[in-house]
Amino acid sequence: MSYDAQSAMKGTGIGQGIALGPVARMSPPPAAPKDESSTLSREQEAARVEAAIQAVAADLTARGQSAGGQAQEVLEAQAMMAQDPSVTEAVDAELAAGKTAEYAVHTAFAEVAEQLAALGGYLGERAADLHDVSARVVAALRGEPAPGVPDPGHPFVLVAQDLAPADTALLDLNHVLALVTIEGGPTSHTAILARSKGITAVVGVEAAAGLADGDEVIVDAAHSTVLLAPSQQQKDEAAARVEARKAAQAAPITEGALADGTPVPLLANLGSPDNAAEAVQLGAEGVGLFRTEFLFLSSETAPSVAEQRESYTTLLQAFPGKKVVVRALDAGADKPLPFLNDAEEENPALGLRGLRALLANEEILRDQLSALAEAQEATEADLWVMAPMVSTVEEAEIFSRFARQHGLKTAGVMVEVPSSALLAEQILQISDFASIGTNDLTQYTMAADRLLGSVSGLQDPWHPAVLRLVREVGAAGAATGKPVGVCGEAAADPLLAVVLVGLGVSTLSMAPAALADVRAELLRHTKEQAEAIAAAALTAPDAAGAREAARTAAASHSPE
Incomplete structure (x- = not known):
């Protein structure tokens, strides 16, 4: 579909979906409370705050249980934030000064959110979630409905500055045709949850700030475009693509492969055993990333070996005879755990995290490996285990040794920093496989916090600098005869998935909702064509150019 450059608004598309419909804008957050003294006692205001926070935490937890999957993890974490001691202390300080509960919550949450934003990384991202919690608590104190998704009484395209996880997780897909956000990048919580739910979305569309309720738009995720006031021809083309996509998703599920029969196993990224059945139903050939966090x-306190073994066994039982890749605990200073490392660091994204934190707390790592080994013995799945945030050959060697000491047959590494990509051949001489985490690899390659809107333009795995590092790892896999996978969000982008295969990647792992689109796109290209598409992308100077070069190269041999 062709677009007039003057009427097309550009952002970052999530998936391959396309939708047509009227705009409904997200309602604004409640007005900020006034700075005024309370007529109640400090104890009475404190009791009001406690009741409101408990109500909000309960609502978030219930929403998470209803949504399941990644959404449940995000919302449960948000519920915990509402009750965080640092926030409680800040609220108490405002109440001690005689402020109202509403003003105390608004001011204290904003102060803590500002501190988190200054830290950047994972904690910086939590600042936006804390603002959402604050708005919900203030609304509860006022007896008002929580800020949320509008209900115009008909299907609509939701336009928002950004969307809180609590809202994204429970979008009614019978009414929300597509999602457009003004802020956010391809690895924001909004984008990740939209991809996991199969929502047609374009994020980071600055020009969407000018859209009004009722405006008719086409949201074309495949072309990262939002089109205002489309012509009848463009509407007809969009409707035809919607039907074609429905037909492709309803087609019989086959194993992932290119047009010439080259196998490309398509695996699922999972955050808990609860999502295994859905992944199998959608055609996952195994698990490429199981997050144990x-x-x-x-x-x-750290969970016991028995508690971990039970969860791992449940997961492995869902995939008899299939590959299941489990990532060791990926936490540390940017996701502080009291039993791992809760020391403050000026730049936690570059601190004691991932495997570094585990090696500093060896018992936690050994307990996890023991639990995995016991689960492996009790099931018929093909268990692979990998270390997060490996940056040196020595770290890879230590993890492989530990895994073998605990009876684990297949041990690999996550490639998430440039050093491990550049050392991939030496690392793969020690490790059994490599799995590229494109979210962090992009962040560290571009020196751009993947969750910071001000640098969202650099948070794009299509950037040729990132693709060249992927090529290094792919070449190392070919040289050593070791498999190389991708388990970052990039694998869920159908055309980028073709590029990754052309760069030497042998397996792709993604949110289960993306499997059908990626499977269909791979079947359109041979191995030789995938390599040519990848080569075209590498010649571009930037991410947008790489995406366009790949699209042009792919179209040159399209069977349609």
């Missing part, structure tokens, strides 16, 4: 993030 859900067992640790809500605990004051």
Whole structure:
């Protein structure tokens, strides 16, 4: 579909979806409370705050349980933030000064959010979530409905500055045709949850600030475009693409492969065993990334070997005879755990995190490997285990040794920093496989916080600098005969998935909702064509150019 450059608004598309409909804008947050003295006692105001916070935490938890999957993890973390001691202390200080509960919550939450934003990284991202919690608590104190998604009484395209996880997680897909955000990048919580739910979305569309309720738009995620007031021809083309996509998603599920039969196993990224059945139903050939953090993030102490073994066994039983790649605990200073490392660091993204934190707390790592080994013995899945945030050959060697000491047969590494990509051949001589985490690899390559809107333009795995590092790892895999996968968000972008295969990647892992689109796109290209598309992308000077070069190269041999 062709677009007039003057009427097309550009952003970052999530997936391959396309939708047509009227705009409904997200309602603004409640007005900021006035700075005025309370007529109640400090104890009475404190009781009001406590009741409101408990109500909001309960609502977020219930929303998470209803949504399940990644959304549940995000919302449960948000519920914990509402009750965080640092926030409580800040609220108490305002109440001690005689302020109202509403003003105390608004001011204290804003102060803590500002501190988190200054830290950047994972904690910086939590600032936006804390603002959302604050708005919900203030609304509860006022007896008003929580800020949320509008209900115009008909299907609509939701336009928002950004969307809180609590809202994204429970979008009614019978009414929300597509999502457009003014802020945010491809690895924001909004984008990740939209991809996991299969929502047609374009994020980071600055020009969407000018859209009004009722405006008719086409949201074309495949072309990262929002089109205002489309012509009848463009509407007809959009409707035809919607039907074609429905037909492709309803087609019989086959194993991932290119047009010439080259196998490309398509695996699922999972955050808990609860999502395994859905992944199998959507055609996942195994698991390429199982995040184990859900067992640790809500605990004051590390879970026991028995507790971990039970969860891992449940997961592995869902994939008999299939590959399941489990990532060791990926936490540390940017996701502080009291039993791992809660020391403050000026730049936690570059601090004691991932494998570094585990090696500094060896017992936690050994307990996790023991639990995985026991689960492996009790099931028929093909268990692979990998270390997060590996940056040196020595770290890869230590992890492989530990894994083998605990009876684990297949041990690999995550490639998330440029050093491990550049050392990939030496690392793969020690490790059994490599899995590229494109979210962090992009962040560290471009020196741009992946969750910071002001540098969202650099948070794009299509950037040729990132693709060249992927090529290094792919070449190392070919030289050593070791498999190389991608488990970052990039694998869920169908055309980028083709590029990754052309760069030497052998398996792709993604949110289960993306499997059908990626499977269909791979079947359109041979291995030789995928390599040519990748080569075209590498010649571009920037991410937008790489995406366009790949699209042009792909169209040159399209069977349609």
